[in-house]
Amino acid sequence: MAPIAYEDRLCLFLDILGFKAMIDESVKDSDKISKAALKPMTAQRIHSALNDINEAMTFELSGVSALIKSSKRVTQFSDSIVVSYRMAEPGAVFDMLYEIYLLQISLIQQGISVRGAISSGGLFHDDAIVFGPALVEAVELEKLAMYPRVILSRDLLKLGMVDYHGHLDHTVKNLVKEDLDGMYYIDYFGVNPGELDDGWDDLYNHLIELREMILRLSKLTRSPSIKLKHSWMRQKFNELAVPLEKSRFEKFNGSHIPEDTRDLFASILPFR
Numbered sequence: 656m657a658p659i660a661y662e663d664r665l666c667l668f669l670d671i672l673g674f675k676a677m678i679d680e681s682v683k684d685s686d687k688i689s690k691a692a693l694k695p696m697t698a699q700r701i702h703s704a705l706n707d708i709n710e711a712m713t714f715e716l717s718g719v720s721a722l723i724k725s726s727k728r729v730t731q732f733s734d735s736i737v738v739s740y741r742m743a744e745p746g747a748v749f750d751m752l753y754e755i756y757l758l759q760i761s762l763i764q765q766g767i768s769v770r771g772a773i774s775s776g777g778l779f780h781d782d783a784i785v786f787g788p789a790l791v792e793a794v795e796l797e798k799l800a801m802y803p804r805v806i807l808s809r810d811l812l813k814l815g816m817v818d819y820h821g822h823l824d825h826t827v828k829n830l831v832k833e834d835l836d837g838m839y840y841i842d843y844f845g846v847n848p849g850e851l852d853d854g855w856d857d858l859y860n861h862l863i864e865l866r867e868m869i870l871r872l873s874k875l876t877r878s879p880s881i882k883l884k885h886s887w888m889r890q891k892f893n894e895l896a897v898p899l900e901k902s903r904f905e906k907f908n909g910s911h912i913p914e915d916t917r918d919l920f921a922s923i924l925p926f927r
Contacts, residue, residue: 661777661787665747665811667738667755668793669708669771672803672884674734677701677767696766704765708736708758728780737790739780748815749827752841755805756830759843760851763864766871768803768884772796773811802887804840807831812839844891845908855916858907862923865892869926889926896925 671677680696709731726741738754740747751773762769774796776789800806815827832842844865851857869892872885899907904920906912912920 661779663742664739664778664789665742665775666778666789666793667751667773668797669736669769671734672768672770700765704762704767707761730785737785739778742775748811752815752830756841760861766868770800770803771805772800773807802884806838806840844895855913859919893925896923899923
């Protein structure tokens with residue numbers, strides 16, 4: 656048996672928010688669930704979400720070297736997932752950020768949000784077992800994330816902005832925003848339609864599902880923790896929806912909306 660030793664790895668700890676509540680709702684009689692224009696959470700939707708997580712986190716980005724493919728490790732248990740890469744491999748930070756960005760967009764279509772954190776340090780991670788100080792740090796950081804967001808340190812952000820040739824990669828900068836509390840998080844609100852298969856149509860569906868998710872949370876704000884999540888998501892949504900409305904639905908996040916799509920975006924209204 657080979658000796659067990661920590662590797663210097665990039666580590667993501669991701670948690671599905673409200674998983675117990677989703678399970679509880681999924682066993683209710685659908686006829687008794689409120690019809691307040693909100694989609695009920697069913698076993699089918701939970702299965703689809705977990706399948707999306709598995710596919711997204713085990714998927715290898717095109718053009719990635721065989722070394723990077725062999726380095727990536729994924730462990731999923733119940734409502735949590737751990738993903739890691741060797742820190743020494745070029746592009747590891749970018750790959751992880753981009754995967755999480757796409758995953759969050761996909762999960763929102765299932766009415767599901769996640770919270771997580773990315774750390775780096777010593778980690779043992781194989782096909783069956785994961786442990787080490789990097790995972791402990793990521794779990795602790797995930798608690799500090801507080802809202803439905805995935806956070807990372809400034810140092811990791813800078814590392815991810817350096818491409819294979821040592822130049823700044825502004826693509827990474829566009830994926831990440833600094834929040835009011837100084838935390839950096841992967842931004843799934845100001846989505847670029849160029850990143851989606853069907854462009855502006857997919858962006859419209861994304862924003863509609865985001866708005867519905869916020870409406871769902873607004874029905875549950877008796878819980879202080881849910882109220883906190885709702886307030887944060889509402890604010891982030893309005894930061895984009897208010898300028899969209901003021902532009903007469905001609906611009907979103909600085910980009911011009913195609914004329915044949917503007918009628919759709921007229922339903923993306925800010926919360927009052």
